[in-house]
Amino acid sequence: MHQIDPTRTDLIAEFDANPDGPHSHELALVLNRLRIGPLEERYIVVCTKPRQAWAVARMPIERGQPLEFVDGAVFDNADDASRRVFRLRWRAVTGQEVAS
Amino acid sequence: MKKIVGYTNVWSVAPGDTLDVKVSTYGPETYRADLVRVICGDDDPDHGIFREEELAAPFNGDHPGRTQEICGGSWITVPSSPHLAGLSSFTVQTWVFPTTPARGEQGIIAHWDEDAGCGFALIIDENGAAALRIGDGTGSPVVVACDRPLAVRRWHLMAASFDATTGEIALYQQFAGPPFEADSSSSVFDKGAFKPATGALLMAALPTDQARTRQHFNGKLDRPRVTGRVLSCDESGALARDPAAQEREPHLVAAWDFSRDIGSCRVSDTGPNGLHGTTVNLPSRGVKGFNWSGNTQSWQHAPQEYGAIHFHEDDHYDAGWETDFSYTVPQDLASGVYAVRLRAGDDETYTPFFVRPPRGTATAKLAFLASTVTYMAYANYQWHQHEYFSEVTDLSWTPLDRDDVFLHEHPEIGLSTYDTHRDGSGVRFSSRLRPVFNTAPKTSLGGYNLNLDTLVLGWLETCGIACDVITDEDLHHEGASLLERYDAVVTGAHPEYFTTPMWDGLTAYIAGGGRLAYLGGNGFIWRCAMSEEMPGVIELRRAEDGIRYRDEEPGEYYHAFNGEYGGLWRRLGTAPQALVGVGTVAVGFDVSGVYRRRPESFEDRAAFIFEGIGEDETIGDFGYLGGGASGGEIDAADPMLGTPPHTLVVASSEGHSENTLLVPDETGFHHSAMDGAQNPRIKADMTFFETPGGGAVFSTGSIAWSASLPHNGWDNNVARLSENVLRRFLDPEPFTMPE
Structure with missing residues (x-):
């Protein structure tokens, strides 16, 4: 399993600049590490109004339970929602916060 | 978030047929319904190609809303x-x-x-x-x-x-x-x-x-x-x-x-x-x-x-909703893709249907074969919510929209053949007799469903090539007799699932001198089954291997509907390469590749394909899926799997990424060079071959092909090449077999 180096803020900057990719090999390893985890309690992007509004939510522990929307995580573009998900998952895996 | 959903009891109708429209609202006391013809369903404002035509219909107007329930579970x-x-x-x-x-x-x-x-x-x-x-x-x-x-x-x-x-x-x-x-x-x-x-x-x-x-x-x-x-x-x-x-x-x-x-x-x-x-x-x-x-x-x-x-507690067949209104298709309604557009509050949904020409007739020389069986296989698929590896396949965070959230909250609407039941077993049946959110305009092109196919329809409309719209279900029921009325048949981007009657019908059409333009990828892959007793649903047993999200239960590889062995057509001794020249070799969902002409493209037999296209011209270095015309799921020729020996591989793709990987049926052993950046077998082949009956088959072998058609106001070499092929295929002059 790839170990994320939390000091590699350059990779965070690369993601912020281009959330959809394509990404460098090093960033791709980081993203795969953040994405290969379990479905349960996974932070995700939800488009709540087509082409206008996006939110960040958390998958439930058990299939069929409601999504848990993250307070205040409402955006007018998909990229900002994606950046928020990146930070939440980075924190979950590395234990370290990333500045917004 | 969803306020309105609906479906129709049939997808394929002819003039004189009546379809029933069934609607459920969640909150609003009224909703508005309108008949539209779907010309191009891609509503991305950056693309600027969305086109629908509002048409008069007796049901146009406001209707009382009500909530209709579904009783799931078998x-x-x-x-x-x-x-x-x-x-x-x-x-x-x-x-x-x-x-x-x-x-x-x-x-x-x-x-x-x-x-x-x-x-x-x-x-x-x-x-x-x-x-x-x-x-x-x-x-x-x-x-x-x-x-x-x-x-x-x-x-x-x-x-x-x-x-x-x-x-x-x-x-x-x-x-x-x-x-x-x-x-x-x-x-x-x-x-x-x-x-x-x-x-x-x-x-x-x-x-x-x-x-x-x-x-x-x-x-x-x-x-x-x-x-x-x-x-x-x-x-x-x-x-x-x-x-x-x-x-x-x-x-x-x-x-x-x-x-x-x-x-x-x-x-x-x-x-x-x-x-x-x-x-x-x-x-x-x-x-x-x-x-x-x-x-x-x-x-x-x-x-x-x-x-x-x-x-299963989440089995499903027919929602059985009450009908809100019915619509008898007028005799003069042209063949095409139509929908009832439903609006309630700030929400909108479409219930599409396909108007074929009057039964027993053709009203154009060209038929567009809508992949309705494939649409059913993917109906309401929720694998992003159910498969832990979905994000490392798509290379994105799980992207849900309002429809996905609704499905998440309403499991009684049922699953697709890409999902697993609550007990972990694979879903084998998928029905259209329920709201189907992803078979509709204004949905993601990356869903490889109807909306991506409307790019082909929109392109045909733009370049003035008249076509009838017929469906997989029509082909299943009527076989080659349905196709024989047409000089040529064109597919959409993703005709993946075929029943045996469909396969036999298409084979007989090609053998009889028909011309087939396969403008897609990952086509003709899985055998599935349908039932005369229970219309509107497919059964799928994913036997043996193939790119799939679950293993089929051992000992249960035979369809219940008809007793046929399920799985890949290539495992049944009849690979898609034998039907259309190419078959799927790889999938990848990030960067698409481009095509380069091969020496065979300069043979006289292929000259018509490349009229107006330069000898060294890069083909398809643009598009809405991965930025190129070769991507998503790509097919290649393989003589061992039946590509006819006189087939011309006129172009092949390059530039595929390290995230484009060989499909399981292409490799019996994992190794360190299975990706598009390293493996020379990962390419799409563009093929052409004639048939003894005077017909021909042309294949692009790429799902992303159709998403390149709209580039530059539909004026580009992907559109040019496609038009070259169709114009020649509509010319009655027979093709001749090479010496």
Whole structure:
């Protein structure tokens, strides 16, 4: 399993600049590490109004339970929602916060 | 977030046909409906190509809203009978293979009146153990239960009896799993009172007090039987193992044999009273019974070993909603893709349908074959919510939209063949008789569904090539006779799923001199089945291998609908390469590649394809899927798999990424060079070959091809090349086979 180096803020900057990719090999390893985890309690992007509004939510522990929307995580573009998900998952895996 | 959803009872209609539109609203008291022709459904404002045409229709306008419910989950219903209503002493028994015994109370065999509190119900209780509820309507029912839970995915014999002379109740839970596992058998005795119920007998569910069902069972049942006397545990066991129940037991009331009528919803009673039943919501049949030996793999070869039915709480077939309004297709409505556009509050949804020309006629030289069977296979797919590796496949965070959230909150709408049931087993049936969110305009092009195909339709409209729209279901029912009216047939981006009649019909059309332009990728891959008895649904058994999200259950590779072996067409000895020249080699969802001409493209036979295209011109270095024309899922020629020997590979793609990977059926062993950046076999081949009947086949071998058509106002070399092919294919001058 790839170990994320939390000091590699350059990779965070690369993601912020281009959330959809394509990404460098090093960033791709980081993203795969953040994405290969379990479905349960996974932070995700939800488009709540087509082409206008996006939110960040958390998958439930058990299939069929409601999504848990993250307070205040409402955006007018998909990229900002994606950046928020990146930070939440980075924190979950590395234990370290990333500045917004 | 969703305020309105709907569906139509049919997808393919001809002038004079009537379709029923069924709508449910969530909040708004009214909604608006309008008829539209869908010309191009891509509504990305950056693309600027969305086109729909509003048309007059009697139903246009406001309608009262209402919420319509769906009752998901499968079960069996046996109509009321005096033989059940007259029971006194009795024994009820079945083999049971629970897949979620810990998931609360589940009905097994219930002849129970919830209002009156009388009858009996053999159940799995909240502790996961066998239990019997029994009552005479005069007080609280008695519930007796075994003291240990049933083992997950292990066979057991459940049996319960009531002695009317003594009031004694006996309940047995006999473990029949592997002999080296802990024996979980148990039994319990009690006293109670019994008065028969008078309504229907249910299996795999319990009745509600409003004649509906609840507490659906996940798992398999085999040989359910009712006897009009008390059987000992040993007698029940002997009866359960005897396929000739009526010969063994003179007091037999009913003995249902699920190995009969496997392709049907009929449930046959082989006992003396003919208590035949019906399955509801398509549980899985042709599945291994308690006595499966492993010596045979087909239910047709040993039906007595396939006497089980697998029920799921989230099985689904027909939502059965009431009709809001009907629409009779006018005689002068041109063939095309249409939809009822439904709007309520700030929400909008489309219920598409396909208008073919008047039956028995063609109104254009070209037919667009809408991949409605593939649309069904993907209907409402939710694998982002159900597969942990979805994000590392798509290389993105899980992206849900309002439709996805609605499906998440309404599991009763049912699943697709890309999903797993709640008990972890694969979904085998997918229906269009329900709201289908991803077969609609204004949906993601990356869904590889109808909306991506509207780019082909929009392009045909733009370049003035008239076409009729026909569907997979039409081809399934009518075969080559449907196609023979046309000089050429063009596919959409992703004609992945084919029934045998579809395959045979297309083969006969090509052999008879037809011309086929396959403007897609990952086509003609999986065999699936449809039922005459139950229209509007496909069955899929993903046998052996292929790119799939679940393994098919061993021993269950044969479709229940028709007994055909399922899986990849290439595993059936007829690969897509033999039909269209190419077959899928790789998938990748990030960066698409581009095509380069190969030397064969300069042969006279291929000259028409490249008119106006330079010798060194890069083809398709643009597009809405991955930025190139070769991507998503790509196909290549392979003589070993049947690419005709005179096929010209006129162009091949390059520039695929390290995230584009060989499909499992292309490699028997994983290695370190399976990606598009390293493996030379990862490419799309553009192929062309003539047929002895004067016809021809052209293939692009890429799903992303269609998403490159709109580039630069539909003026680009992908569109040019496609138009070159279709113009020639519509020219009656026969193609000639090369020397």
